Amino acid sequence: MLFRQMFDRETCTYTYLIADPNAKTAVLVDPVLEQVERDLQLLKELALTLLYCLETHIHADHITGTDRLRQTTGCQGCVPAGASAACADRHISDGEVLTVGAIAIEAISTPGHTDSHLAYRVNGERLLTGDALFVRGCGRTDFQSGDAGILYDSVTQRLFALPEETVVYPGHDYRGHTCSTIGEEKRWNPRFAGRTRSGFIDFMGQLDLPHPKKMMEAVPANELCGNLAVTA
Ligand code: FE
Numbered sequence: 001m002l003f004r005q006m007f008d009r010e011t012c013t014y015t016y017l018i019a020d021p022n023a024k025t026a027v028l029v030d031p032v033l034e035q036v037e038r039d040l041q042l043l044k045e046l047a048l049t050l051l052y053c054l055e056t057h058i059h060a061d062h063i064t065g066t067d068r069l070r071q072t073t074g075c076q077g078c079v080p081a082g083a084s085a086a087c088a089d090r091h092i093s094d095g096e097v098l099t100v101g102a103i104a105i106e107a108i109s110t111p112g113h114t115d116s117h118l119a120y121r122v123n124g125e126r127l128l129t130g131d132a133l134f135v136r137g138c139g140r141t142d143f144q145s146g147d148a149g150i151l152y153d154s155v156t157q158r159l160f161a162l163p164e165e166t167v168v169y170p171g172h173d174y175r176g177h178t179c180s181t182i183g184e185e186k187r188w189n190p191r192f193a194g195r196t197r198s199g200f201i202d203f204m205g206q207l208d209l210p211h212p213k214k215m216m217e218a219v220p221a222n223e224l225c226g227n228l229a230v231t232a
Pocket residue numbers: 057058059060061113131139
């Protein structure tokens with residue numbers, strides 16, 4: 001399996017390219033509009049056919065590259081079931097498996113950051129956690145139908161139930177981390193380790209973070225799969 005973690009410096013977003021090098025088919029998870037040329041160039045150089053753009057959730061901090069990539073490559077845009085995005089070609093539900101060559105990508109319902117957020121488990125060994133779980137952190141829960149108690153349940157009951165050696169690949173990182181494991185996060189993630197559900201809800205309620213700079217444009221644009229021609 002070809003697995004690449006790519007970074008957008010402005011929004012600290014990770015985009016993942018996952019491909020079957022034999023079948024030459026690929027998927028991009030959480031592409032960023034400003035990085036579409038980078039992603040297309042890499043697909044071209046590696047001679048990969050893009051089958052899907054997969055979103056972990058409707059983002060508030062950046063505009064998705066899905067529509068631009070779909071127009072260029074003919075790939076399908078996939079969003080979680082329940083996400084407000086009629087533009088999508090496919091809505092993915094909990095437990096659904098997407099196949100890319102010999103690679104199986106299983107959706108795991110992990111609401112809390114948003115109400116329809118999905119994590120994606122790749123070949124049972126790597127876990128794209130989106131904004132449900134970061135390395136030693138987690139996504140915020142104070143807008144977009146976020147709910148701290150529901151996020152606590154998603155992380156502790158769904159993600160922490162996976163094998164400890166599962167490698168965690170987050171949707172963002174703000175401190176220089178790239179990946180982790182479920183075992184490591186269970187032990188060392190300060191938001192969850194040794195914290196009760198009510199303690200987590202209290203902690204998240206006190207964060208008082210400023211809204212993302214691009215939120216007012218990003219959410220409506222992402223509900224259109226990033227098609228700016230429609231929003232303009
Ligand atoms: Fe997010």
